[in-house]
Amino acid sequence: MPIEFEQATADAVALIGDTKSLVRAVFSGRRRNMQPNAEKIELRPVQIKDEIKLQLIEIAGTTSKTSNIAPDSDLIIKHMNSGFANILIESVNQTMSIRFTKKGDAQVFIEASKNQQSLSHDKQKQRMLDAADPFLREVGIADAHGRIKPTKQDKYLQVEEFLRILVPALTSAVAADHIKISDSEPLSIVDHGCGNAYLTFAAHQYLRQIYPLIKVTGIDIREQSRLRNSEIAQRLDISESIEFRAEAIAQTEIENADIMIALHACDTATDDAIAWAVNHGSKLLLVAPCCHHDIQMQLLETPEPWPMVLKHGILKERFGDILTDAIRAQILRIMGYRTEIIEFVGDEHTPRNIMIRAVKTQAPLDQTAVNRYKDLVNFWNLTPKLSQLVKLPI
Numbered sequence: 001m002p003i004e005f006e007q008a009t010a011d012a013v014a015l016i017g018d019t020k021s022l023v024r025a026v027f028s029g030r031r032r033n034m035q036p037n038a039e040k041i042e043l044r045p046v047q048i049k050d051e052i053k054l055q056l057i058e059i060a061g062t063t064s065k066t067s068n069i070a071p072d073s074d075l076i077i078k079h080m081n082s083g084f085a086n087i088l089i090e091s092v093n094q095t096m097s098i099r100f101t102k103k104g105d106a107q108v109f110i111e112a113s114k115n116q117q118s119l120s121h122d123k124q125k126q127r128m129l130d131a132a133d134p135f136l137r138e139v140g141i142a143d144a145h146g147r148i149k150p151t152k153q154d155k156y157l158q159v160e161e162f163l164r165i166l167v168p169a170l171t172s173a174v175a176a177d178h179i180k181i182s183d184s185e186p187l188s189i190v191d192h193g194c195g196n197a198y199l200t201f202a203a204h205q206y207l208r209q210i211y212p213l214i215k216v217t218g219i220d221i222r223e224q225s226r227l228r229n230s231e232i233a234q235r236l237d238i239s240e241s242i243e244f245r246a247e248a249i250a251q252t253e254i255e256n257a258d259i260m261i262a263l264h265a266c267d268t269a270t271d272d273a274i275a276w277a278v279n280h281g282s283k284l285l286l287v288a289p290c291c292h293h294d295i296q297m298q299l300l301e302t303p304e305p306w307p308m309v310l311k312h313g314i315l316k317e318r319f320g321d322i323l324t325d326a327i328r329a330q331i332l333r334i335m336g337y338r339t340e341i342i343e344f345v346g347d348e349h350t351p352r353n354i355m356i357r358a359v360k361t362q363a364p365l366d367q368t369a370v371n372r373y374k375d376l377v378n379f380w381n382l383t384p385k386l387s388q389l390v391k392l393p394i
């Protein structure tokens with residue numbers, strides 16, 4: 001039934017302020033000729049110490065901002081009046097929805113419903129790495145009180161999400177007997193271009209709880225990294241199962257590893273890392289590439305009709321990135337790996353948020369994959385760095 005706009009908003013604000021029964025409220029859609037404060041607003045009651053507050057989440061694109069406000073805060077009416085078309089309010093015994101019409105009045109629907117209230121503050125994903133784990137403090141991600149440093153939040157999340165993909169991939173590989181672990185063959189992992197070894201230590205600390213027989217090696221060209229990381233390993237008393245080497249990936253003396261991981265190994269260091277894994281028979285590869293220049297620099301003559309795309313510098317750069325990772329994935333397929341490209345973390349945490357995940361299989365050579373690869377590199381007249389580092393059977 002249509003009612004006055006002011007009446008509808010006053011009813012809605014009263015229901016939202018009733019934190020004893022509010023489950024959640026959602027503001028969405030856009031009224032004609034208006035620009036709401038966010039794409040979507042969500043509100044729900046949360047208990048913080050002895051107080052009940054409203055958790056306010058303002059969502060815009062892939063980002064969101066969360067704050068806790070008083071249940072009678074003016075912000076509620078301010079957001080509601082900023083131009084949202086739909087207001088949904090779920091309370092424990094009813095659901096109310098309001099649709100603001102083009103004419104400026106409101107269609108209100110109320111129905112009886114059973115909704116469950118949760119006052120828990122933390123609705124986030126369960127963390128894989130305990131912020132209080134001493135290794136996070138040692139590597140500089142957490143402070144002395146076991147809190148993640150604001151400047152390290154992004155790296156912490158990158159490492160967490162990397163692990164979130166690594167763990168099930170490893171479990172499946174072990175279950176399928178692709179990776180065999182025994183007293184004489186510990187699970188071996190190499191992290192190429194490990195830098196400050198955030199991921200190296202995280203993988204070691206997390207996985208050793210599941211696979212106590214483990215050997216993790218971090219490789220970085222910088223001696224300074226080796227020194228720093230080895231000292232941390234000593235302080236954590238884990239030097240027996242984690243090792244750091246100052247070597248170029250292409251020259252490392254490490255002979256094999258079940259798993260190769262690489263997080264943002266610069267430019268063609270990612271190609272070196274992939275080639276090392278392929279040439280040394282790693283069963284599982286997880287690689288989040290960094291900057292790309294190899295293919296970018298080979299995009300000199302642009303076949304028609306592609307000049308209409310590549311004449312724009314930014315598109316050329318992004319296209320070069322896409323082509324680089326697509327070629328890497330295709331080479332892995334040709335080399336007998338089941339390969340996918342996925343997003344491993346939101347782009348608000350790093351613009352380099354693509355991951356190549358590859359699992360070695362016994363599948364015969366896929367001629368279609370080979371032909372497609374040849375067509376692509378011939379079309380663009382490319383000699384990808386990775387194709388020179390592995391023995392392609394073509």
Ligand SMILES: C[S@@+](CC[C@H](N)C(=O)[O-])C[C@H]1O[C@@H](n2cnc3c(N)ncnc32)[C@H](O)[C@@H]1O
Pocket residue numbers: 192193194195196197198199219220221222225247248249250262263264265266269272290
């Ligand atoms: C962008 S940092 C990433 C470090 C770390 N993986 C992380 O995510 O924090 C890249 C690292 O790769 C190392 N690196 C670059 N080229 C390398 C190569 N050819 N061999 C070994 N390490 C290399 C650099 O020294 C640097 O520490």
